Structure formats: structure tokens, C-alpha cells
Amino acid sequence: MLDGYLQSERAHLASRSYARDAEVIGWLEKSLNVDGVNDLTPEEQEQFRSRGFDTERGDPPYCEAVGPYYLMLHLPTFLTAAQLRRLEAPPELPDQAGTVVKKLAKWLETQGYISALAARAVRDMAAEVGQRTPAMDELAQRLKALTQDVEYLEEEDVPGDFEITHVEPEGLWLHDLGCTII
Structure with missing residues (x-):
């Protein structure tokens, strides 16, 4: 699904814009593989194990084992992690992540993976996270200053x-x- 999104973007984006999208999708895949299983209930984790998915080792990679529902379930975690820079990613990732996730939501909708209502909810969430990023940066700097000693x-x-x-x-x-x- 994510590869399909990138293929469609490659067809109409400039190389620099495509590289940005590909980098964000790469971080999304990494986030899914590392933290995605934590979005599951214990019952869902057991269902994955019974289908041959090892939730401890991530085998096969989580992002290859799930569909649109679980991707949507993980997007708030990804956007928050990007915003708080919990991901070992470039500092511009929070701004880029929101933009790419909005475009991804639109693509998922046009491909029939998600409803228009779900796409709108994702776009609204991504916009809200983007608006909070400056405030989060300021809070992080203040906390860092307060905790140095x-x-x-x-x-x-x-x-x-x-x-x-x-x-x-x-x-x-x-x-x-x-x-x-x-």
C-alpha cells in the first residue's frame, strides 16, 4: 500500500519532493515496525501470532503484515513521535510528516482503502499536530533548560x-x- 503511494507520487512530483515523501514514508514504515504492534489489543496480538506473525521479533515486518485499518490506527502515534522527535530522524521531519500524511490520506481515499470521513480525520489530525509543533519545541527547550542541573x-x-x-x-x-x- 505504501509502495503504491510512492509509485503514484513518483509519477508527478519533482525529484526533491519525491525524496521528501519517500523519506517520510520510510520513517512511517520504521515507526510501524517498531511501535505498530503496541497499537494492538492483546487479542489482536494473539491473532497475529496465530497467523505466523512474531510480535516480539517483528517477523515478518509489521508494515508488511497489516492493511489500511492498522495503518490508520498507527498514524496518531507516528505523528506524535515525529512531532516530539522521538524518531531518530532529521529535524525537519515533523513539518514534512504532516504534509506527507495528508497527501497519503487523500491517496488512500482515492484508492478506496479508506472512507472520505477517515481521510478528513487524518488530514485534520496532521494539521493539528503541525500547529502544535512550535509550542512543543518551545516546551522542550524550556524543559531542557530546567533539567540541565x-x-x-x-x-x-x-x-x-x-x-x-x-x-x-x-x-x-x-x-x-x-x-x-x-
Whole structure:
């Protein structure tokens, strides 16, 4: 499906625009293969395993084992990861990702993979993520400045995704898998 999208884009885009689209689709495929299985319920994961898909090793690659429904299910994760730069991608990826995902949604609709309503929802979501990117960049810079001299509870850095659970002038409370860091 994603290869079909790229083939159709190659036919009418300038080489530079096509390269941008191909790079974003490559990052989408990587995101699907790494995180896509996490979008599944335990029952769906079991169904995939029963059909020969190894959800632990990603064999075959997840993006080759799923159709439009699971691609659509993963797009919010991909756009958020791109926006937060969780992907080891170029810094311009967040802006490019929204543009390409909007075009992909239109193509999926014209090919009959998704409904017009689903395509509109994806385009709206991609536009909303693009509007939030500058605010997210500012927040990331402020958090980085605030945490430069932070001493963690353990010797090593604390990796992970955190949710801000409480804010006071003297501290910021973050939550990560049951561990609270002040």
C-alpha cells in the first residue's frame, strides 16, 4: 500500500519532493515496525501470532503484515513521535510528516482503502499536530533548560516517555511507569 503511494507520487512530483515523501514514508514504515504492534489489543496480538506473525521479533515486518485499518490506527502515534522527535530522524521531519500524511490520506481515499470521513480525520489530525509543533519545541527547550542541573535519583539518565502530573513553582512532577521524579 505504501509502495503504491510512492509509485503514484513518483509519477508527478519533482525529484526533491519525491525524496521528501519517500523519506517520510520510510520513517512511517520504521515507526510501524517498531511501535505498530503496541497499537494492538492483546487479542489482536494473539491473532497475529496465530497467523505466523512474531510480535516480539517483528517477523515478518509489521508494515508488511497489516492493511489500511492498522495503518490508520498507527498514524496518531507516528505523528506524535515525529512531532516530539522521538524518531531518530532529521529535524525537519515533523513539518514534512504532516504534509506527507495528508497527501497519503487523500491517496488512500482515492484508492478506496479508506472512507472520505477517515481521510478528513487524518488530514485534520496532521494539521493539528503541525500547529502544535512550535509550542512543543518551545516546551522542550524550556524543559531542557530546567533539567540541565537536575540530579536524578539514580546515577544514570532516566529514559522514557513522561507525563507531567503536577506543576508547582519549586518543581515539576513527571510520571513514568509508576516512578515519580521530582
